[in-house]
Amino acid sequence: MATVFGATSAAISVSSNSRKLHLPSRRSLPGRRAGFLVVRSDAGANPNAGPRRAGQLITNAVATKADAAAPSAPSKPGHELLLFEALREGLEEEMARDPTVCVMGEDVGHYGGSYKVTKGLADKYGDLRVLDTPIAENSFTGMGIGAAMTGLRPIIEGMNMGFLLLAFNQISNNCGMLHYTSGGQFKIPVVIRGPGGVGRQLGAEHSQRLESYFQSIPGIQMVACSTPYNAKGLMKAAIRSDNPVILFEHVLLYNLKERIPDEEYVCSLEEAEMVRPGEHVTILTYSRMRYHVMQAAKTLVNKGYDPEVIDIRSLKPFDLHTIGNSVKKTHRVLIVEECMRTGGIGASLTAAITENFHDYLDAPIVCLSSQDVPTPYAATLEEVTVVQPAQIVTAVEELCQ
Amino acid sequence: MALSRLSSSAPGSNLLKPLTSAPSLRRSFSAAADDSTPITIETSLPFTSHVCDVPSRTVETSPKELMKFFRDMALMRRMEIAADSLYKSKLIRGFCHLYDGQEAVAIGMEAAITKKDCIITAYRDHCTFLGRGGTLLQVFSELMGRQGGCSKGKGGSMHFYKKDSGFYGGHGIVGAQVPLGCGLAFAQKYSKDETVTFALYGDGAANQGQLFEALNISALWDLPAILVCENNHYGMGTAEWRAAKSPAYYKRGDYVPGLKVDGMDVFAVKQACKFAKEHALKNGPIILEMDTYRYHGHSMSDPGSTYRTRDEISGVRQERDPIERIRKLIFAHDIATEKELKDIEKEMRKEVDEAIAQAKESPMPDPSELFTNVYVKGYGVESYGPDRKEVRAVLP
Numbered sequence: 160m161a162t163v164f165g166a167t168s169a170a171i172s173v174s175s176n177s178r179k180l181h182l183p184s185r186r187s188l189p190g191r192r193a194g195f196l197v198v199r200s201d202a203g204a205n206p207n208a209g210p211r212r213a214g215q216l217i218t219n220a221v222a223t224k225a226d227a228a229a230p231s232a233p234s235k236p237g238h239e240l241l242l243f244e245a246l247r248e249g250l251e252e253e254m255a256r257d258p259t260v261c262v263m264g265e266d267v268g269h270y271g272g273s274y275k276v277t278k279g280l281a282d283k284y285g286d287l288r289v290l291d292t293p294i295a296e297n298s299f300t301g302m303g304i305g306a307a308m309t310g311l312r313p314i315i316e317g318m319n320m321g322f323l324l325l326a327f328n329q330i331s332n333n334c335g336m337l338h339y340t341s342g343g344q345f346k347i348p349v350v351i352r353g354p355g356g357v358g359r360q361l362g363a364e365h366s367q368r369l370e371s372y373f374q375s376i377p378g379i380q381m382v383a384c385s386t387p388y389n390a391k392g393l394m395k396a397a398i399r400s401d402n403p404v405i406l407f408e409h410v411l412l413y414n415l416k417e418r419i420p421d422e423e424y425v426c427s428l429e430e431a432e433m434v435r436p437g438e439h440v441t442i443l444t445y446s447r448m449r450y451h452v453m454q455a456a457k458t459l460v461n462k463g464y465d466p467e468v469i470d471i472r473s474l475k476p477f478d479l480h481t482i483g484n485s486v487k488k489t490h491r492v493l494i495v496e497e498c499m500r501t502g503g504i505g506a507s508l509t510a511a512i513t514e515n516f517h518d519y520l521d522a523p524i525v526c527l528s529s530q531d532v533p534t535p536y537a538a539t540l541e542e543v544t545v546v547q548p549a550q551i552v553t554a555v556e557e558l559c560q
Numbered sequence: 561m562a563l564s565r566l567s568s569s570a571p572g573s574n575l576l577k578p579l580t581s582a583p584s585l586r587r588s589f590s591a592a593a594d595d596s597t598p599i600t601i602e603t604s605l606p607f608t609s610h611v612c613d614v615p616s617r618t619v620e621t622s623p624k625e626l627m628k629f630f631r632d633m634a635l636m637r638r639m640e641i642a643a644d645s646l647y648k649s650k651l652i653r654g655f656c657h658l659y660d661g662q663e664a665v666a667i668g669m670e671a672a673i674t675k676k677d678c679i680i681t682a683y684r685d686h687c688t689f690l691g692r693g694g695t696l697l698q699v700f701s702e703l704m705g706r707q708g709g710c711s712k713g714k715g716g717s718m719h720f721y722k723k724d725s726g727f728y729g730g731h732g733i734v735g736a737q738v739p740l741g742c743g744l745a746f747a748q749k750y751s752k753d754e755t756v757t758f759a760l761y762g763d764g765a766a767n768q769g770q771l772f773e774a775l776n777i778s779a780l781w782d783l784p785a786i787l788v789c790e791n792n793h794y795g796m797g798t799a800e801w802r803a804a805k806s807p808a809y810y811k812r813g814d815y816v817p818g819l820k821v822d823g824m825d826v827f828a829v830k831q832a833c834k835f836a837k838e839h840a841l842k843n844g845p846i847i848l849e850m851d852t853y854r855y856h857g858h859s860m861s862d863p864g865s866t867y868r869t870r871d872e873i874s875g876v877r878q879e880r881d882p883i884e885r886i887r888k889l890i891f892a893h894d895i896a897t898e899k900e901l902k903d904i905e906k907e908m909r910k911e912v913d914e915a916i917a918q919a920k921e922s923p924m925p926d927p928s929e930l931f932t933n934v935y936v937k938g939y940g941v942e943s944y945g946p947d948r949k950e951v952r953a954v955l956p
Contacts, residue, residue, distance in 0.1 A: 302742050
């Protein structure tokens with residue numbers, strides 16, 4: 160499992176297949192780092208760790224494989240790559256597998272993609288399969304949907320998720336609803352993907368979280384990737400799905416490095432990922448906040464708490480099975496998300512959990528979200544807009560009283 | 561010119577009469593319906609073009625085709641009028657946009673293309689659906705929200721679709737179907753089908769930005785897209801001169817060629833569509849502006865007389881009605897008698913009434929249908945209860 164730490168706190172390197180109980184050393188960094196510290200890990204396939212030792216202080220908060228080589232471990236060593244390369248690999252494999260898969264978006268072709276996700280694909284597959292569009296989101300999203308009605312499988316890239324607001328009509332009415340209003344005649348197997356989320360001082364309009372706006376549209380599925388492993392798996396699953404899928408990537412996660420298996424694998428679109436099993440509190444998160452949570456988890460573990468961290472991955476529909484089992488075990492829920500407080504994914508998740516698992520809760524659900532403000536440019540203000548690990552630690556402490 | 565003849569039997573020089581006529585100059589209807597002897601007609605008005613050549617005004621047709629056009633248009637007209645009375649008796653609810661007056665566009669287009677070509681239009685889609693091979697029963701069931709409807713009762717008047725014959729709807733939001741149509745054209749080019757897409761929109765939608773975006777992309781990528789502006793001169797209550805600085809919609813493509821067509825003349829429409837198909841397969845997008853007219857208001861909740869005079873409506877009905885034009889042609893060429901045509905109209909009326917009666921028998925959708933077709937079943941989209949034991953909603 161890849162672990163990345165925000166530049167606001169100390170960076171720590173971990174080698175995950177060691178079982179040494181050592182306190183990680185803290186190094187202070189000069190000022191803010193612009194990039195991420197890259198951590199290698201060997202975790203590939205199943206994030207479920209082995210049996211936990213109850214009561215023992217777990218110093219390594221990252222979920223580790225119990226013993227390095229489990230029988231189900233891949234025989235090949237796997238290869239290391241960055242998240243955007245993992246997306247590209249998934250995309251390339253699907254394009255090779257299915258000739259109806261095509262990509263359309265701004266600068267995806269000759270330029271190679273503004274985040275290099277489609278680099279090299281235009282040379283390989285030509286202009287008809289990797290299409291450079293003019294800056295016309297409304298119409299090229301509509302065109303992708305029209306093409307999907309006939310059986311093609313377009314992948315529509317928004318250079319930034321925020322630009323897809325211009326295509327909202329097409330996504331809501333035509334993408335989400337055509338299967339229903341045509342009585343099942345047409346299916347729309349599109350994938351709409353793009354980076355969103357708060358970046359590094361990109362300004363308000365380029366730091367939007369659209370998952371809250373899209374979540375009510377009936378007929379679409381939404382997933383958010385957070386590691387190279389699940390990025391590739393979700394990309395492949397989304398392309399293979401016959402339903403319209405919106406794949407939310409995050410601007411700051413593109414340079415995560417991880418070792419992923421050489422074999423072909425696909426993740427399930429509706430399943431959540433157990434990042435770190437625990438006993439005391441369930442922390443639900445997705446996308447970039449996963450890393451803030453994991454960072455907070457280390458602090459919490461040192462303080463004696465045992466948080467269970469679940470990356471919900473599937474934003475619509477929620478994986479209430481995994482979440483429910485976790486709630487039944489820990490009885491306390493903390494949701495950490497990057498969406499706005501009002502009407503965000505956390506709000507819907509709170510409602511869903513309260514409706515279904517109210518009897519299992521010992522305390523009200525706490526939801527940490529971004530502030531209901533446009534993201535400011537100034538670095539200090541931007542930092543406060545988003546949930547930081549310190550706030551997560553405080554919230555867990557309060558929740559577990 | 562054939563169209564100048566008004567009387568049904570004109571002894572004397574009619575160069576277009578078949579030379580081997582039976583002793584009686586009138587033929588029986590059943591014979592005419594199979595007769596494929598070519599007849600040459602000229603369209604009522606010449607075409608006007610923008611950045612392209614004009615197609616010829618001379619069109620070849622046959623008695624068989626004339627009778628088919630008459631029959632189909634009479635059926636469409638009757639269907640729309642029946643929908644009007646169904647709406648007034650509250651069997652059809654919501655929005656109901658009627659196409660009577662514009663039948664020539666639907667019929668002429670169908671005559672020029674195959675079912676492999678795609679048509680996509682906006683919400684005034686009842687007759688286009690019928691032209692693409694839909695049945696009256698499907699139309700009326702869908703309008704009344706019954707199971708037998710083409711979209712299982714879940715779409716309504718604005719969402720008719722027929723995938724197997726290339727009819728892609730049926731869209732409620734003005735202008736949104738044009739990028740979809742260009743996407744269909746893209747898919748046709750991608751699959752190297754040698755087919756074209758007709759994306760229909762109205763004069764109101766002609767001012768939508770996404771139209772120009774889609775046109776730009778279609779021209780860049782050389783897509784076989786034909787954008788057809790059904791200009792009935794009113795965008796709901798706003799006349800075209802009040803909505804568009806330049807109401808010459810066929811010229812609005814700038815670098816994209818355009819053709820202005822008399823949309824009330826089914827042969828002009830047929831000729832233009834044939835021309836457009838050939839053009840689009842070779843040279844990329846083209847715009848067709850069909851000068852047409854709707855007798856009803858924008859929809860059933862619009863009387864249609866607050867923004868135009870009744871004289872205007874009845875004037876168009878007298879001078880340019882597409883069915884009347886065919887009728888005159890039929891008489892001019894002695895293909896059928898007045899009585900035969902009236903019998904056809906009665907037959908159409910009967911068909912429509914029967915379809916309505918049958919549609920009324922069709923049941924309302926089952927409540928479980930609320931959750932069907934939200935998702936396509938694939939990659940495990942099933943919503944389970946918390947214990948994963950009960951399936952709360954299986955989405956097929």
